[in-house]
Amino acid sequence: MKAFANLLERLAFTAGRNAKLTILAHYFRDTPDPDRGWALAALTGTLELRQVSPSLLRRLTGERVDAELLALSYDFVGDLAETIALIWPEPEGALADVPLREAVALLQSTGKLALPGAIATVLDQMHPPERLAFLKLATGNLRVGVSARLARVALAALGSRPVEEIEEIWHGLVPPFQPLFDWLSGGARPEAAALAPFRPVMLSTPVTPEDLQALTPEDYFAEWKWDGIRVQAVAEGGERRLYSRTGEDIGRAFPDLLDALDFEGSLDGELLVRRGDQVASFADLQKRLGRKVISKAMLQSHPAALRAYDVLTWQGEDLRSLPLSDRRARLEDLPLRSPRIDVSPLLRFTTWEELAALRAAPPSAVIEGVMLKRRDSPYLAGRLRGPWFKWKRDPMLVDAVLLYAQSGHGKRSGFYSDFTFGVWDGADLVPVGKAYFGFTDQELQELDRFVRKNTVQRFGPVRQLAPLLVVEVAFEGLNRSSRHRSGVAMRFPRISRIRWDKPAAEADQLQSLIAMLPPAEVEG
Amino acid sequence: MARRADQILFPTDSGLYCPDGDFYIDPLTPVPRALVTHGHSDHARPGHGAVLATRQTLEIMAIRYGEDFTAQKQVAEGPLRLGKVTVSFHPAGHILGSAQILITPDDGPRILNSGDYCRTPNPVCLPWEPVDCDVFITEATFGLPVFRHPDPLAEARRLLASMAEFPERPHLVGVYALGKAQRLIALVRQAGHQEPIALHGALQRLCDYHIAQGIDLGPLVPATDAKGAQLVLAPPSAFASPWVQRFRDPVLSYASGWMTVRARARQRGVELPLVISDHVDWPQLTATIRELSPQEVWITHGAEDGLMRWCAMEGVPARPLRLVGYGDEPE
Numbered sequence: 001m002k003a004f005a006n007l008l009e010r011l012a013f014t015a016g017r018n019a020k021l022t023i024l025a026h027y028f029r030d031t032p033d034p035d036r037g038w039a040l041a042a043l044t045g046t047l048e049l050r051q052v053s054p055s056l057l058r059r060l061t062g063e064r065v066d067a068e069l070l071a072l073s074y075d076f077v078g079d080l081a082e083t084i085a086l087i088w089p090e091p092e093g094a095l096a097d098v099p100l101r102e103a104v105a106l107l108q109s110t111g112k113l114a115l116p117g118a119i120a121t122v123l124d125q126m127h128p129p130e131r132l133a134f135l136k137l138a139t140g141n142l143r144v145g146v147s148a149r150l151a152r153v154a155l156a157a158l159g160s161r162p163v164e165e166i167e168e169i170w171h172g173l174v175p176p177f178q179p180l181f182d183w184l185s186g187g188a189r190p191e192a193a194a195l196a197p198f199r200p201v202m203l204s205t206p207v208t209p210e211d212l213q214a215l216t217p218e219d220y221f222a223e224w225k226w227d228g229i230r231v232q233a234v235a236e237g238g239e240r241r242l243y244s245r246t247g248e249d250i251g252r253a254f255p256d257l258l259d260a261l262d263f264e265g266s267l268d269g270e271l272l273v274r275r276g277d278q279v280a281s282f283a284d285l286q287k288r289l290g291r292k293v294i295s296k297a298m299l300q301s302h303p304a305a306l307r308a309y310d311v312l313t314w315q316g317e318d319l320r321s322l323p324l325s326d327r328r329a330r331l332e333d334l335p336l337r338s339p340r341i342d343v344s345p346l347l348r349f350t351t352w353e354e355l356a357a358l359r360a361a362p363p364s365a366v367i368e369g370v371m372l373k374r375r376d377s378p379y380l381a382g383r384l385r386g387p388w389f390k391w392k393r394d395p396m397l398v399d400a401v402l403l404y405a406q407s408g409h410g411k412r413s414g415f416y417s418d419f420t421f422g423v424w425d426g427a428d429l430v431p432v433g434k435a436y437f438g439f440t441d442q443e444l445q446e447l448d449r450f451v452r453k454n455t456v457q458r459f460g461p462v463r464q465l466a467p468l469l470v471v472e473v474a475f476e477g478l479n480r481s482s483r484h485r486s487g488v489a490m491r492f493p494r495i496s497r498i499r500w501d502k503p504a505a506e507a508d509q510l511q512s513l514i515a516m517l518p519p520a521e522v523e524g
Numbered sequence: 525m526a527r528r529a530d531q532i533l534f535p536t537d538s539g540l541y542c543p544d545g546d547f548y549i550d551p552l553t554p555v556p557r558a559l560v561t562h563g564h565s566d567h568a569r570p571g572h573g574a575v576l577a578t579r580q581t582l583e584i585m586a587i588r589y590g591e592d593f594t595a596q597k598q599v600a601e602g603p604l605r606l607g608k609v610t611v612s613f614h615p616a617g618h619i620l621g622s623a624q625i626l627i628t629p630d631d632g633p634r635i636l637n638s639g640d641y642c643r644t645p646n647p648v649c650l651p652w653e654p655v656d657c658d659v660f661i662t663e664a665t666f667g668l669p670v671f672r673h674p675d676p677l678a679e680a681r682r683l684l685a686s687m688a689e690f691p692e693r694p695h696l697v698g699v700y701a702l703g704k705a706q707r708l709i710a711l712v713r714q715a716g717h718q719e720p721i722a723l724h725g726a727l728q729r730l731c732d733y734h735i736a737q738g739i740d741l742g743p744l745v746p747a748t749d750a751k752g753a754q755l756v757l758a759p760p761s762a763f764a765s766p767w768v769q770r771f772r773d774p775v776l777s778y779a780s781g782w783m784t785v786r787a788r789a790r791q792r793g794v795e796l797p798l799v800i801s802d803h804v805d806w807p808q809l810t811a812t813i814r815e816l817s818p819q820e821v822w823i824t825h826g827a828e829d830g831l832m833r834w835c836a837m838e839g840v841p842a843r844p845l846r847l848v849g850y851g852d853e854p855e
């Protein structure tokens with residue numbers, strides 16, 4: 001538990017992705033089985049534990065600590081699990097470390113009546129860091145900023161394997177992942193045991209008009225790039241699954257689409273909310289994401305759909321080694337019965353100029369560019385440059401005023417490089433987004449100097465700035481948002497230019513942002 | 525008739541005042557006569573008529589404020605008669621030169637002002653010494669039961685472990701110039717780190733002073749450029765200044781008792797919070813009160829609600845002095 005507690009502590013305070021990977025890789029390297037497997041399960045959300053309620057923990061602590069001191073402490077610390085970890089009476093003398101596997105076993109198999117006593121007993125054998133780790137496990141709330149994907153990338157590094165290989169077998173594995181660790185340390189590869197397994201996806205790289213001049217239009221198919229979620233829809237052996245492109249099973253949030261997978265095969269496509277022929281915005285799709293229970297009303301108002309653009313397997317046959325032109329022919333002939341599944345149409349073009357014209361005037365606001373795919377390419381895992389390109393629509397631009405700054409980390413450590421910016425709403429500036437600035441070192445220094453000179457107030461690590469500097473913000477899309485004061489939320493905003501020349505009063509108005517919103521949507 | 529404790533010493537706008545001896549303890553404003561517990565700038569201020577303190581506290585004040593920080597200075601050695609009371613200085617275990625001040629009136633309760641104190645062994649100062657008293661004046665900086673400082677040597681080892689895990693990244697530790705800096709150096713030396721340690725310029729003179737006092741800090745170099753030592757110490761304020769920009773992808777760390785609480789560590793924006801404190805934690809604070817078993821406890825500053833509650837449960841009469849102006853040393 002000591003090593004696991006240290007892992008959580010380091011991850012919770014480490015912001016950089018590479019540093020997180022190092023910490024994870026060292027942990028997996030240095031920790032024995034099965035503890036590292038249980039840790040992996042905890043980090044990837046695959047650990048099924050009995051959830052312990054905050055009220056039970058409060059009661060247990062109340063039996064040992066004065067209520068007033070507990071209340072004062074909770075007030076100061078601000079987090080219940082942390083308060084309890086710190087305030088729990090310290091055991092006397094030296095303690096043997098409680099292995100993670102024992103803590104997991106306790107939380108997996110203790111009966112309801114015995115649970116309070118068992119928790120108290122195990123807390124009595126720990127020091128504060130381990131108590132905190134245990135309580136975070138027990139309340140199902142690790143919050144260390146590690147995605148399942150990042151954990152798998154660390155594992156891939158450990159075994160010198162491509163992460164796609166791990167993703168391919170991931171869904172057949174169960175905690176504590178002994179066969180996986182055996183394989184990564186040189187043993188046999190576990191068979192993809194899961195029914196309807198995930199198959200590592202083929203990804204695209206960006207392309208510019210200049211790049212295109214070296215390519216031959218006839219070699220490529222083109223289709224719209226939809227602003228949805230890339231998914232792999234698999235129905236094999238009676239099992240139906242919907243995977244994200246990193247192999248996360250997101251099917252639970254989309255029962256209506258799972259119902260529609262009445263075939264034997266595996267399709268690659270875009271998950272969308274579609275009403276009749278009308279594809280809804282990404283914001284509508286977001287409302288369906290991450291929900292455990294989807295209401296009937298939501299299924300009605302925000303129906304999910306799949307727009308298929310590739311077929312990977314069909315009736316037990318693996319089609320991935322065929323050229324795209326063959327797979328495409330198969331896809332168009334598939335007997336897909338459900339109206340919730342359609343095939344992404346190909347765009348007709350003979351020159352890049354023609355394609356550019358199509359790209360400039362897409363028939364839907366939910367299109368974010370075009371995809372180019374080589375006709376002769378097999379379906380290959382990973383992000384190879386060449387077979388698939390994305391040619392994104394030009395970003396939207398707005399001139400905004402810098403409002404708050406925070407220093408970055410990693411290479412930008414010590415430099416104020418994370419910014420909140422706003423636009424005018426009458427005489428007020430309303431925040432409309434956050435972005436970091438990633439241009440030249442010199443610009444970074446100039447911005448940093450500006451921030452230090454024009455700070456009007458400090459809140460912890462955040463500086464409020466005098467509203468003087470205009471920046472050009474590029475973003476990929478705009479949604480309505482009730483969570484933001486401005487009522488709009490940008491997708492992938494980045495600061496594209498510093499406008500030292502432009503007076504703040506000439507920055508854009510909120511009205512002009514609102515005018516960029518897609519047409520109003522049906523509320524669900 | 526014997527004098528009451530609150531007639532012998534009581535809070536004023538300038539700090540605690542003893543009329544029988546006509547002196548203030550750790551006064552917040554310039555006064556004719558000051559008794560100073562230790563050199564932290566919230567306790568030791570310049571501009572008094574006369575200062576009575578340990579030799580090391582006087583020397584530290586001279587380093588910080590210049591030789592003329594007071595009109596008159598006197599080294600505290602042995603019991604001294606001041607007006608109608610006797611005062612004596614006793615080690616507090618907080619920083620180099622830190623002392624508790626005992627006031628013994630001819631007729632009335634003995635009052636011990638502990639200043640800031642700590643009971644964890646500290647290689648850079650004398651250990652805290654128990655002193656018999658009737659009224660114990662204590663700080664309550666960490667006066668809540670959530671504050672249980674871990675073994676400081678184990679914290680130093682965590683720092684070294686991170687340096688081994690990220691050998692390419694400089695580790696910048698925020699420390700106060702007086703006490704924490706030298707203690708952290710001594711701890712990492714004890715934990716086996718032999719390499720040179722780089723110092724921000726603001727730490728140099730007080731480190732030199734500790735070395736002159738016979739405290740071995742090992743090789744120290746100025747942190748003038750990013751190359752050189754992997755371990756760099758700086759005052760916490762340096763992290764918010766352009767000084768930090770010379771280091772590429774640093775691990776920012778901060779050594780303080782407050783790092784126990786994650787929200788505090790997050791607020792500091794550090795990657796490696798180290799819980800190393802020069803103050804008593806809750807177990808030490810409560811154990812000290814039990815050990816001294818005074819008739820009364822006065823609380824100068826800190827989380828007094830928690831300590832008041834504990835004293836009430838223990839049946840020890842206690843009162844908060846609510847002195848303002850003390851706390852974390854200003855940078």
Ligand SMILES: [Zn+2]
Pocket residue numbers: 562564567618640
């Ligand atoms: Zn102090």
Ligand SMILES: [Zn+2]
Pocket residue numbers: 564566567640850851852853
């Ligand atoms: Zn103090």
